[in-house]
Amino acid sequence: MSRLPVLYPEGHVPESPRVGGEDKSVPVLLSRLDESLGWFEKALSGTLGWARKNSIFQYPFVTACCGMEYMSAMAGRYDIARFGAEFPRFTPRQADLLMIVGTINVKQTPVLRRVYDQMCEPKWVMAFGVCASSGGFYDNYATVQGADRVIPVDVYVPGCPPRPEQVLDGLKILQEKIQSQRHRAATVEKAKDVG
């Protein structure tokens, strides 16, 4: 499956004027400078994306029984390190990927927000299991109906708990997403404002 990298414009980079708004993404006039810069930016973005997608350091935010499957996905038989996600980091400041492993209840949401805010850009979030994705069957007074009510989530891995294969599949989908995002070397990337 070959996918061409799609570059989404974001941040404060001077753009060529575009026809039909940002989503159409068709430059009207391409000067040689624009063209060469665009080519270089594309190549740089692809390289950075390749580097970033193959060195995902995870922060496991383990709150429930999904943690057992996370351990299984980490350990020898399934070995998430094969996909470049080598190290679990137990401080969010050193992590790229926040894995929300388990149920998030209302009492935990300030902690989860704080952990997310402490992570450095660029950062991604995986909701691991149905509870983190949608609240699961805990439709009650205490449980948040999905971690995306609190922080933005990139990949949802369903399952109660998900099998390690599903986790690895979710990781590969995240890798494709990272590869297709626009990466820049020196500009300040702005965190998505989560209010």
Next chain:
Amino acid sequence: MAQALIDRVREKFAAAKGSSHRGDEVVTVERGDLVAVIAFLRNDSACDMKLLRQIAAVDLLTFAGETTGGGSLASIEAPAYATAHKPQVEPRYYVSYNLYSITKKQSLRVRVDLRSDDLKLPSIASLYKTADWWERYVYDMFGVVFEGHPDLRRLLMYPEFVGHPLRKDYPVRKRQPLVPELDFPDLVRGPGPGPGGAGVPMSQTHVGRKNVDPNTYD
């Protein structure tokens, strides 16, 4: 053996009522006798109930068993109907203390009925150390105030929480978020922020459900 236990309690406390439910012996006592009965069960050598397994509370509001003279358990599918047509259940709550004797291998449940306008009980935290957290739990979930408790705070819910979630008139889906919830499009869970977020009740975030009073069951 357990009947002998009830008899032993009753010869000391004549007001206590004994009953048996599926092999579990229950002694129903008045609130004033509670501490004395439990202290007797703990210290008496024939009872020797040194283990307090649990303190639990029951809300009988939607329960229409022999207590209220109704039929079966009110359906959880139609709780709004049940609350609208609820029978006047008094005493609405009861609190039961599950005691066990490790040496005699016998157990006994001590039950106290409570009226909803007078939700108070004397604390037994001085008799059993474990009663400390159990009483905090019952206070958190049902709002029963234990007088004489050393530190009566919520055990499970956060201090900002308003109300007592295991009471049957607490709305099933009512939530009290600590962090403002994000807006997101979702076909299954519905668009917009979550329950309580931006003032939108849970009932309005679900597909096909509109304008349901958030302060009732939905």
